[in-house]
Structure formats: structure tokens, C-alpha cells
Amino acid sequence: MKHIVKIFSLVVAITALWIGLLQSSVIPRSHTWLLPVYFVVSLGCYGLLMVGVGLMNFPTCPQEALLLQEDIVEAKEYLKQRGVDVSSS
Amino acid sequence: MDAQNKNQANKYSIIVPTYNERLNIGLIVYLIFKHLKDVDFEVIVVDDGSPDGTQDTVIQLQKVYGEDRILLRPRPKKLGLGTAYIHGMKHASGNFVVIMDADLSHHPKYLPKFISKQMETRADIVTGTRYVKGGGVHGWNLMRKLTSRGANVLAQTFLWPGVSDLTGSFRLYRKSVLEDIISCCVSKGYVFQMEMIVRASRKGYHIEEVPITFVDRVFGSSKLGGSEIVEYLKGLAYLLVTT
Numbered sequence: 001m002k003h004i005v006k007i008f009s010l011v012v013a014i015t016a017l018w019i020g021l022l023q024s025s026v027i028p029r030s031h032t033w034l035l036p037v038y039f040v041v042s043l044g045c046y047g048l049l050m051v052g053v054g055l056m057n058f059p060t061c062p063q064e065a066l067l068l069q070e071d072i073v074e075a076k077e078y079l080k081q082r083g084v085d086v087s088s089s
Numbered sequence: 090m091d092a093q094n095k096n097q098a099n100k101y102s103i104i105v106p107t108y109n110e111r112l113n114i115g116l117i118v119y120l121i122f123k124h125l126k127d128v129d130f131e132v133i134v135v136d137d138g139s140p141d142g143t144q145d146t147v148i149q150l151q152k153v154y155g156e157d158r159i160l161l162r163p164r165p166k167k168l169g170l171g172t173a174y175i176h177g178m179k180h181a182s183g184n185f186v187v188i189m190d191a192d193l194s195h196h197p198k199y200l201p202k203f204i205s206k207q208m209e210t211r212a213d214i215v216t217g218t219r220y221v222k223g224g225g226v227h228g229w230n231l232m233r234k235l236t237s238r239g240a241n242v243l244a245q246t247f248l249w250p251g252v253s254d255l256t257g258s259f260r261l262y263r264k265s266v267l268e269d270i271i272s273c274c275v276s277k278g279y280v281f282q283m284e285m286i287v288r289a290s291r292k293g294y295h296i297e298e299v300p301i302t303f304v305d306r307v308f309g310s311s312k313l314g315g316s317e318i319v320e321y322l323k324g325l326a327y328l329l330v331t332t
Contacts, residue, residue: 083149
């Protein structure tokens with residue numbers, strides 16, 4: 001099953017639930033009509049929250065740049081001794 | 090290397106596509122050999138006709154490390170990443186294939202971790218992830234991090250890919266699995282990497298992740314413009330509909 005079909009089925013199921021709620025008056029009608037809006041807005045807020053949290057906790061590794069420089073020096077030494085051209089053009 | 094890596098006849102073919110990596114290819118080969126002592130592997134350099142003499146350097150490296158350990162399988166010109174992997178695989182004698190970039194953004198020191206992760210879990214694919222604890226990125230400004238994070242949240246929300254880093258290209262594949270997936274992937278560029286891992290996930294292959302650090306060496310040049318964002322969204326839509 002293609003992924004879009006899965007998502008579509010989910011949307012259909014949620015829509016059916018919403019229509020069921022509309023017809024059964026468990027929740028006052030005025031609220032029920034707005035449920036899709038609430039859903040989309042919550043989804044948007046959740047997404048933004050995830051982006052913000054992820055950005056704050058974005059893993060960085062400044063020490064890796066230094067380690068890499070050391071590795072490069074070591075590699076150039078080794079290769080130069082064995083006749084590999086390591087000059088930067 | 091501990092006893093775990095004296096493995097039963099596993100051979101790892103490391104495919105490195107190159108274009109104008111005359112200096113980096115030597116460095117990366119040195120580091121691969123440094124970190125994979127006691128492992129049966131070969132390095133397959135797929136060079137797309139680099140004008141800077143990359144192939145000459147590879148020939149020099151072959152004299153140092155042996156032509157059976159370093160295979161030079163060039164192509165006449167830039168023909169794309171997907172076909173570079175296919176071309177490399179034709180010459181691969183290992184039962185596992187590693188793909189990695191030649192510019193040292195992928196550090197060979199993670200190769201033993203990929204290998205042991207695969208052996209522990211018997212996974213079909215081990216993919217490096219930059220976005221979990223223990224991994225990380227260096228050299229990205231705030232804007233770059235923002236777009237990366239936004240792209241990732243979008244992909245996780247709508248695509249449910251099963252991995253935390255979709256666009257990463259530092260991966261270990263069981264050779265038969267790579268052959269299977271690559272035959273159905275048609276995208277280009279980094280969307281190609283996304284397509285590979287999503288298709289693998291959909292097909293039910295066992296995928297494991299290893300945190301890796303990524304040092305972006307393309308300083309200053311912004312690879313993320315408006316057109317890249319559009320390309321990404323198109324790629325996401327494509328994957329939603331076809332996987």
C-alpha cells in the first residue's frame with residue numbers, strides 16, 4: 001500500500017469520527033464544527049514546537065573539526081613519505 | 090580490533106564516488122586503512138573523469154596499499170550518484186557494501202561501529218545519523234540547522250520513514266539488499282538517498298542506526314537555497330505517493 005493511501009485512510013477514519021460526533025450531539029454542535037480547525041492548528045503548533053525543540057537541542061561537535069585536522073596532518077605525513085602527492089593545488 | 094571483528098568471511102566493499110577529490114581521496118583511504126585493521130575490505134573509487142588528477146592519486150595509492158585493496162573504476166564524466174553506486178557494485182566482491190562521501194564529512198572511524206552494529210543486530214542496513222545524541226554536525230549556521238530540522242519534522246510527520254536521518258549518505262548495506270532497492274530508485278541528488286532508505290523501510294528490511302559526526306567542509310557556500318527547498322518538497326511529495 002502506498003504511503004499516501006495510508007494517510008488518506010487515516011484522514012477518512014478521522015472524518016468519519018467527526019461526522020459521527022456531529023450527528024450524535026455528544027459534544028455541542030458549535031464545538032464539533034470547529035474540531036477540524038483545532039486539529040490542523042494543533043498539528044501546526046506541534047510541528048513548530050518540534051522544530052524549535054530540535055533546533056535548541058541540535059547536536060553539534062566542534063571538537064570533531066579539530067580531531068579531523070589532526071587526522072589530516074597525520075595522513076599527509078604518512079602518504080608523503082610513501083610517494084603519494086598530497087600537495088594542495 | 091576485538092575478536093568480534095575477526096568475522097566469518099564477511100567482506101566489505103567501500104564505494105567512494107569522487108569528483109575533484111585529489112587530496113581528500115588519499116586522506117580518506119589512509120583513514121579507512123587505519124580504522125579497519127583486521128577487516129577484509131576493498132575500496133572502490135568511482136571517479137567521474139575528474140580534471141584535477143584524482144585518478145593519478147588513486148594510482149599512487151594503489152602502489153602503497155595494493156591494487157587488490159584499492160580498485161579504480163572510473164567513468165568518463167559526471168553521471169550521477171545512483172549510477173555511481175551501481176557501477177561500483179558491479180566490481181564489488183564483498184557481501185556488504187558501504188557508501189560514503191570522499192570529502193571527509195564522513196569519517197572512516199565510524200566504520201567499525203557500522204560493522205559491529207550490523208553483526209550484533211543482523212541488520213540489512215546500518216545508516217549513520219547526525220541527529221541523535223552521540224552524533225552531530227559542525228559547520229552549519231543557524232539557517233542551515235533550521236531548514237534541516239524543519240525538513241526532518243516534515244518528513245517524520247508525513248512520511249514515517251523509520252529513520253532519524255533521511256538524507257544521510259553514510260551507510261552500510263547488505264549487498265543483495267542494495268541491489269534490490271537501487272533498481273527501483275529513480276530520484277537524483279539527496280532525494281535519492283531519501284528514496285533509498287524509505288523504500289528499504291517499506292520493504293521491511295531491518296534498518297539500524299549509528300550516531301555519526303558530520304564535519305561540513307564546504308565552508309561558506311550555501312547549498313540550501315530556495316530551489317533546494319522546492320526540490321525537497323517535490324521529493325517528499327513524490328515519496329508520499331510512490332512508496
